[in-house]
Amino acid sequence: MKDARVRIPPLNALRAFEAAARHLSLVAAANELCVTPAAISHQIKGLEDYIGMPLFKRVKRRVVLTDQGQLILPELKQAFALIEHAIGHLTKVESRDVLTVSATPAFAAKWLLPRIHLFRERHPEIDVRLDATHEVEDLGRAQVDVAIRFGTGDYPGLESRSLRPGIPEKVYPVCSPALLEGAHPLKEPSDLRYHTLLHDDTIKGTGVLPSWKTWLASAGIDSVPATRGLHFSNPVLAIDAAINGQGVALSCSFVVADDVAAGRLVRPFDTPCDLEHNYYVVHPRSRAGDKVEKFYKWLVAMRDEMDNREKGDGSRRHAGAAGNAPSAKRG
Numbered sequence: 001m002k003d004a005r006v007r008i009p010p011l012n013a014l015r016a017f018e019a020a021a022r023h024l025s026l027v028a029a030a031n032e033l034c035v036t037p038a039a040i041s042h043q044i045k046g047l048e049d050y051i052g053m054p055l056f057k058r059v060k061r062r063v064v065l066t067d068q069g070q071l072i073l074p075e076l077k078q079a080f081a082l083i084e085h086a087i088g089h090l091t092k093v094e095s096r097d098v099l100t101v102s103a104t105p106a107f108a109a110k111w112l113l114p115r116i117h118l119f120r121e122r123h124p125e126i127d128v129r130l131d132a133t134h135e136v137e138d139l140g141r142a143q144v145d146v147a148i149r150f151g152t153g154d155y156p157g158l159e160s161r162s163l164r165p166g167i168p169e170k171v172y173p174v175c176s177p178a179l180l181e182g183a184h185p186l187k188e189p190s191d192l193r194y195h196t197l198l199h200d201d202t203i204k205g206t207g208v209l210p211s212w213k214t215w216l217a218s219a220g221i222d223s224v225p226a227t228r229g230l231h232f233s234n235p236v237l238a239i240d241a242a243i244n245g246q247g248v249a250l251s252c253s254f255v256v257a258d259d260v261a262a263g264r265l266v267r268p269f270d271t272p273c274d275l276e277h278n279y280y281v282v283h284p285r286s287r288a289g290d291k292v293e294k295f296y297k298w299l300v301a302m303r304d305e306m307d308n309r310e311k312g313d314g315s316r317r318h319a320g321a322a323g324n325a326p327s328a329k330r331g
Contacts, residue, residue: 010028011048016074017055021065028324056114099291100129102147105234107279112148119298126291146283146292148299150209150252153280159288161296163254163279163303170253170272172266173236178246186248186268189219196247197229198238215250215273239265254279257306 008014019029019040026037026044046281048055055069065073103112108130118130125176132143150169153160175195179186184194203209210218213226230247232238239256242249243264259265281296 003194009047010043013047013050013173014076016040017047017069017244018073018080020044020056020063021069021073024063024065024075026063037104079267085294097125097291098127099130099295100131100143100145101295102131102133102144104148104150105132106239106255107148107150107250109236109255110239110259114258115302116151118302119295123294124299126294145287146295149280149282151277151280153278155280155282157284158282159285160280160282163281163299167278169275169278170270171215171250171275172253172256172267173215173248173269174239174251174256174260175242177263177266178245179248180266180268189216189221189269189271190223192216192221192248193224193269197245198228198241198249199229199231199251200235200238201231201233202235209277210250210254210273212250218273219271245275257310261309288326 015033016029016035020030021025023029023032026040030037030040044056051068053068054066055072056063057066058064101112101151109132112130116130120126120128148163149155149160153162173189173192175186179195184191186192186195197212199212200209203211211225211226212229214220214225216226230238230241232241234256235251237258238249239251242251243245243259248268250273256265260267281299283292
């Protein structure tokens with residue numbers, strides 16, 4: 001008997017088409033699949049050649065689906081959803097006691113990592129997988145139990161809880177204590193013109209964290225070149241450069257809390273830039289459970305410990321403030 005089964009095109013080509021069709025964007029599909037837009041285009045062209053019909057057409061510099069593309073998209077989406085569900089089910093069975101946490105590299109390295117052993121000590125039955133990434137993952141599709149995101153808290157379809165409810169995060173300049181001395185000590189914002197500005201280039205275009213240009217404008221300073229200095233593709237490098245005395249960085253209070261408490265960094269002046277954003281603990285409703293709740297309660301306990309320490313440090317420094325004391329002030 002002749003085999004009547006239809007030959008299935010390469011899975012990578014189908015995946016590229018499904019992502020591009022869902023986003024109606026080759027760039028967005030490439031970002032999701034961690035490849036280049038050219039690779040997505042190549043896979044789609046190969047799929048079109050395989051089935052002998054076009055799936056996309058370009059209309060005014062954007063891509064739209066042809067009738068054939070619209071016909072196959074719903075069932076392909078369903079097929080990939082079934083595959084993801086099957087793999088996800090297997091993953092849950094094999095690692096039901098593993099908590100996968102997604103966080104930005106700066107928050108993960110500077111705040112979460114120094115404390116995560118305390119979570120393991122409190123909950124030794126839960127292993128932790130930490131995914132440090134700048135990418136804003138689709139938590140409904142990714143194998144992530146909980147994410148720590150910096151934003152407004154408005155995440156449709158997801159549960160979100162602020163790490164500091166009602167208290168917006170602040171961004172301060174931070175530097176090594178050595179920069180408070182020398183030929184040009186940092187005493188007021190205008191003194192920044194004598195020092196190197198350290199830039200975190202990952203915030204460009206996000207509209208979430210202020211750049212030096214925004215901070216200087218809020219401080220009323222126009223005598224400092226806002227784009228000059230050292231630029232970094234990783235915020236942790238900018239903070240480490242500040243610790244090493246190479247210049248002045250901008251950072252959220254959460255991220256540099258431990259370095260400030262240990263005296264590796266200081267805030268040379270009490271001129272914060274208040275934000276409308278905060279850190280949120282976010283997870284899909286389907287992932288709500290004992291592991292996520294234990295992790296959230298632990299995060300809140302660590303936050304309270306940090307805030308109480310900062311209040312105590314601030315009170316002691318205020319009592320002994322003199323001379324160049326703005327570095328000891330807290331917002």
